[in-house]
Amino acid sequence: MKLRLISSALALALAASAVSSAAMATDIQMWVRASGATAAQHLIDLWNASHDDKVVATVIPDNQMVTKLATGSQAGDVPDMVSFDLIYMPDFMKAGFLKDITAEMTADPNYAGVAQAYKDIATYEGKIYGAGFTPDVSVLLWNKDLFKAAGLDPDKAPATLAEIHEDAKKITALGNDTYGYYFSGSCPGCNIFVTSPMMVAAGSKLLPTKAGDDALTGTGIKDVLTEMKAMWDEKLIPDSAQADTGSNFFATFETGKIGIQGTGGFAISALKHDKPDLNFGIAIIPGTAAGQGSAFVGGDVIAIPTASKNADLALKFIHWELTDEAQLEGLAKNSIIPSRPALADNKYFKDEPRVVTTAQALGKGFTPYTLHFNDMVNSDSSPWIQMIQTAIFDGDIDGAISTAQEAMKAIAAQ
Numbered sequence: 001m002k003l004r005l006i007s008s009a010l011a012l013a014l015a016a017s018a019v020s021s022a023a024m025a026t027d028i029q030m031w032v033r034a035s036g037a038t039a040a041q042h043l044i045d046l047w048n049a050s051h052d053d054k055v056v057a058t059v060i061p062d063n064q065m066v067t068k069l070a071t072g073s074q075a076g077d078v079p080d081m082v083s084f085d086l087i088y089m090p091d092f093m094k095a096g097f098l099k100d101i102t103a104e105m106t107a108d109p110n111y112a113g114v115a116q117a118y119k120d121i122a123t124y125e126g127k128i129y130g131a132g133f134t135p136d137v138s139v140l141l142w143n144k145d146l147f148k149a150a151g152l153d154p155d156k157a158p159a160t161l162a163e164i165h166e167d168a169k170k171i172t173a174l175g176n177d178t179y180g181y182y183f184s185g186s187c188p189g190c191n192i193f194v195t196s197p198m199m200v201a202a203g204s205k206l207l208p209t210k211a212g213d214d215a216l217t218g219t220g221i222k223d224v225l226t227e228m229k230a231m232w233d234e235k236l237i238p239d240s241a242q243a244d245t246g247s248n249f250f251a252t253f254e255t256g257k258i259g260i261q262g263t264g265g266f267a268i269s270a271l272k273h274d275k276p277d278l279n280f281g282i283a284i285i286p287g288t289a290a291g292q293g294s295a296f297v298g299g300d301v302i303a304i305p306t307a308s309k310n311a312d313l314a315l316k317f318i319h320w321e322l323t324d325e326a327q328l329e330g331l332a333k334n335s336i337i338p339s340r341p342a343l344a345d346n347k348y349f350k351d352e353p354r355v356v357t358t359a360q361a362l363g364k365g366f367t368p369y370t371l372h373f374n375d376m377v378n379s380d381s382s383p384w385i386q387m388i389q390t391a392i393f394d395g396d397i398d399g400a401i402s403t404a405q406e407a408m409k410a411i412a413a414q
Helices: 002-023 034-048 062-075 086-095 102-106 116-121 144-149 161-172 188-194 196-201 219-233 239-243 267-274 311-321 324-334 353-364 373-378 383-394 397-412
Strands: 028-033 055-060 081-085 130-143 179-182 258-264 280-283 297-303
Touching (some): 028 034, 028 311, 034 055, 034 297, 034 311, 062 081, 062 086, 081 086, 086 116, 102 311, 116 130, 116 297, 130 144, 130 353, 144 161, 161 179, 188 196, 188 258, 188 373, 219 383, 219 397, 267 280, 267 353, 280 353, 311 324, 373 397
Parallel strands (some): 028 055, 028 081, 179 258
Antiparallel strands (some): 081 297
16 A cells, blocks of 8 residues: 555656646747758757757748847847858857857867868857858759760769860750850859859958958959850850849759759759759869869858847757757758768768768868958849959959959958
């Protein structure tokens, strides 16, 4: 009888404990930009399946995230954590809108393995304010069937920009509205994503980090623009590229009429789903000389607003999202590259070497670290896109570079 009473009491105590634990659970509020919401949700669902404290995501349109986070930070109306375009980290760190998590990240062995580009962009004056969350990275894409038809090795990617040019000639010669190369000539973001890596691979520096810094330095800037102008002049690029604001950034390749172009890692799953018969390859974007290669590291970082009401729980989530479990079961399992490049060799990627190449590109990639990125690069009238257009379409390469250098330096001084 006594034993039954003790057992009943223990059962009641455990039940009460479970109810108490559930009652004390906290919703962790998170803002996620729309273009990264699907990838973020994979991680959120995995976390929520095994934690009492649930992450509740609010999706914010891409073009509203920066303004909403800035005004919310000033008013103290912010979520517990936020996932947004990594390129805006310098502005938010400088403004004091994000929590310093240096001690916690440097003590986390998983943080050491995060792609260097994410660590660089989330550091300000020696302090860490965020971590990589849902990665994307630029790569080179080529149509293997067109390579074969043009007498090229379909399994060999161009190893230099000059090889891209030569291969593009042979592919364009196939006729029937087939072109060797494509890029979106009126899209500033597209070109920082896929054209700038060729310049960086060649040793050039793009944007000024602070007031007084020079912009667009190194011979790679002129070399890349010269080669692309030549491809344009030789009509290896379709006329439609000049006015493309990004709406056909990827769609043109899907027609099967483009030989080579830069794109994002997303192309692998998109082409396999939408164009299963299109035979394509993925490589790291080359520079002007053999052995050079780079990539623009994009995607989202995760950070904690200074006014977060549950910063400790948000920090717990950030530590977790860097673990093997989150990186493999939340990202790799869903064909998303991990933010820790060493995890590219995993069971989910073993049958898709193109994803492994994309993950390797993440480790080789860069993200420009600058304030006023929107003014320098992303706006429709930015010095960056004006340089691209003036050099390639108008032919004034030296003038285009000089004008952009002066404009970027002036913006950095603001």
